[in-house]
Structures are given as structure tokens and as C-alpha cells.
Amino acid sequence: MDLGLDVSERGRYAVLSVHGEVDVYTAPRFRERLIELVSEGKHQIVVDLEGVDFLDSTGLGVLVGGLKRLRSHGGDLYLVCTQSRILKVFEITGLTKVFSIYESVDQAVGESPTDLAAETIGERADDSGGY
Amino acid sequence: MDLGLDVSERGRYAVLSVHGEVDVYTAPRFRERLIELVSEGKHQIVVDLEGVDFLDSTGLGVLVGGLKRLRSHGGDLYLVCTQSRILKVFEITGLTKVFSIYESVDQAVGESPTDLAAETIGERADDSGGY
Amino acid sequence: MVDEEVALEIPARAEFVALARLVVSALAATDSQLADERVDDLKIAVSEACTNAIEAHDLVATEERVRVRCRAAERGLEVSVEDRGPGFDPSGLPDHPPVTDPDRLKFERGLGIPLIRALVDEVEITSSGDGTAVRLVMLHAADDVAD
């Protein structure tokens, strides 16, 4: 299974765009990437879930863990998600109250859709393991 | 599994376009459609396999059966196929020597690609059974 | 639709959970009485149950495979996930604090079974020292179900 993790910078925000399926197999890579960003000093992280096809509680755990880590550094984690099937798991678990969820990266970083040009600084981690 | 069967007319030819997977589950519908066409008096049939994702020996059997039936009526069956993974099964089984295989419907009906406008007279048989 | 069972056995490894989801969703997709959205919900539940089963096998270091059985029945689609792990007491799971509680953040884990219960129409967990079976039923034309 492919998990794509792309990092870009939007002003003081690091944007981590996640693609593919987040489950017990792929979650460790996702967790590591988040931890890496925090240790690089990125304390305002937007996680863009628009490219995610599947996410279960393992993925929620990574996000909760990331949020805790960031808050302990005085930072924060913002989610971008409009897919109802993904939002549903946040709602059921009460996590909509814990995360700030935005409809777009622009909205998350407080810019209008015309303030664009995100500079891609990250890599694309396409793993060929799994399905 | 979806099997699509579309019929159109090109002059004296009936064109049967097959979409999806042809295996032991879907082959009966394919066979019936061919038999139906023959009994409607269509004796020059072009079977367009360009939309086929999978075809095994059950599908080959349907085509051989169709060819035999048509020839016994003084007609013929022409194939359109350019996909190497499909052509391969015809080659292995020696059926490239039995069928006339064309690169396009236009070529099969002996027209240049500019003589177009096929009139759709058939139905679309999308079955929701299988995968 | 066929009232017969498909069984899948997977090694108790994280990389095979996607295969269990794939098989269940391929079967569910042929069930015209289950909306796509319900199939998505079932996939999540199957993923949670398989993840727990694999973790359970890890605990007892067994080489046995996890078994996923799937049957399209009259009333709905039934899936069972069976493991040979140490078992547990499902009624003994801690309650989650209310959604507004700041303690919510403690819960990096423990969301799997609550999700299963919320997403699937019927959930039956049978557990003993020999292992656990989680039986999930997604009913045909069921109304949305609450937790």
C-alpha cells in the first residue's frame, strides 16, 4: 500500500500532505515524519488529509500524539479535511472538539485562496510494501 | 464484476464492444449476446476487445464458439485488439491463426478512421454481480 | 449475492490488514443492498478488528494466522475476525471521558472498539484465553445506528 507524505512550507506553517491509506502498517512512517518535523523546529503543522483514502484509529492515534507533542512545544496541529467518511471517525471519537479542522490549507494558514505558491521542500515517500 | 456489452452498427457489420472482465462468471452473458445477434441475422460481427481488462480461456471459448456459429451461417467474426496482455493468450493458444485480428473497428470494417458515426442500437449490460 | 462464506487467513502482520479490507470491500461491493458509505464504515471496523487481532497474536508470539470470514446473508453482510491471542474482557474497557474533557488527549489509543461499535450495526465480541472472535454485521437497508 502506498502512503505519500509531502512536506511544503507556508510562511510559519509546515504543511504535511498525506496521501493513501493510513492504518497500522503505514502509521509508523506517518508518525516518524511528524516527529521529524517537530525536531526540525516546525511547531505549527498543518496536516492535509484531503488525499487520504482510508484512516482508522491508528491514524487518529498518530494525530493525537502529534498534537500533544506540538502543544508541549507551545505549537499546534491543524487539520485539513472535507471528506465526510474521514470526518466521521473524528466525530465519533469526539476528536472534532480536540482538533481545529479546516476546509483547505489556505484556510488553515489564514490566507485567502489567492495567496498561493507553496514551496515544496519535502520529499515524496512512496513505499512499495503492503497493497 | 462488471461486464459491459454494447452493440452498434457499422454498415453490414454489427460491432459488439466488450468492457470489463471476461471469465467463467461473465462469459455466459457474453455468449448469450453473441448468439442473440446471430439469431437477429447479424452474420458479420466485429468483437471489440479494447475495453477488456481480463480475459481467460473461458472468454476464448466464447469467441471460438461464436466464430463457428457465424461460419456455419456463412458469416464471420472479426476481433479488434491491440492490448498485448490480451493478444498474448490468443498467441499462446494458436488462435491468432484462427481469428482475423484488427487494430481498430474502422480497420475491421474496412473504413478509414474518418468514416465514422456508428449508430448505437444496443444496450449497455452492466451487471452488479461479482466484483 | 450468495449465502456462502469466504474465508481469508492472513499472517498476523500489519501489512496484511489492507488485504482483509480489500476482500471485505470487494465482497461488500457486490452487495447491492449496502450503500458505499456503509461499506466504508465496515472497512474501518474490519481494519480495527484485524489490528487488534494482530496485536493479540504479538502478545502470545503465536505463528498462527488471523482468520477473517465473510458471508453475504439475507439480513446483511457478516464478517468475523478471529484470533488466537490471550483474549480480553470487552466489558472491562475504560470509558472515554466526555468529548469536551481536556483528558480526551490522553486517548491516543483505545479508540478502536468504540469506533467499531459506532460504525457497525451489530457487534458481538466473544473472548476467552484461547482467543477472540469479533463478529460484525452490517444490516441491509438499516437506519443509521448510534453507538
Add this chain to the structure above:
Amino acid sequence: MVDEEVALEIPARAEFVALARLVVSALAATDSQLADERVDDLKIAVSEACTNAIEAHDLVATEERVRVRCRAAERGLEVSVEDRGPGFDPSGLPDHPPVTDPDRLKFERGLGIPLIRALVDEVEITSSGDGTAVRLVMLHAADDVAD
């Protein structure tokens, strides 16, 4: 890639052959040492073997399921298709006439096993009155193989 086995049991019905192909191709797709084209060939072989197994179960009217086992090994991907049909003598299958023979048209059937043998690197058919096992191996980095 994992050297452990996945097993799929399907009811002996035509509609489940696609599921066998799906599972094998999902596993094969994770095997970076098998080119897409070889995965396509393996799918055809699995489809042929499952079709034969289902027809064999029909003959003896058994309710038993057909078992497909799949293992990613060092040397390649191994798939076994096992049935509880009446068995047959693989060496007793009629030869096909040469390709140019007009008799070729007699062969509406009997193309399955020749296709399997041509498409897959190693084929082993074990058959008795209790059933048949067709073992297919697609080798890693193998050269194209002739029939």
C-alpha cells in the same frame, strides 16, 4: 515482502473466481521483483485453475470450498489452488493440433491447462480421487518461459 502464507477459501461458484484473482494480484503487486506483465500472467493462470476447481466441485456436488494459498517466497510467488473434486490425469489430456490445423476450431475448451503451462514458470499438478492441487510458481527475475 513476507515469507508467510495467505489462504483464501471461496465457495465453488463462478462469481468468486474474481476474488481469487484480486487477492493474488494484490499480493503480487507488493512483490517488487515481479513485473506487472508477470502478475497479469499469474492472474490468468489462477483464474484457469480456479475455474477448473469449481467445475470439479460441481461434478461431485460437494459443498466444500476451493482453497487458494499464496506465499511470497525468496525465489518467487507461489500459489496453490486446491479442490476436493474427482481428480483427473493431467498427462492424459489430449494434445492440441498444430496451430495451422483447421481442427483448431474444435477446441472451444481444453485451453486452460495449456495456458497455465505457458504463462507460469513452474506448474505442478497433483491429483487423486480426493481432489487436485495445482501449484504455480512465478519466479523472481525469471526469463520469459516457453510452454
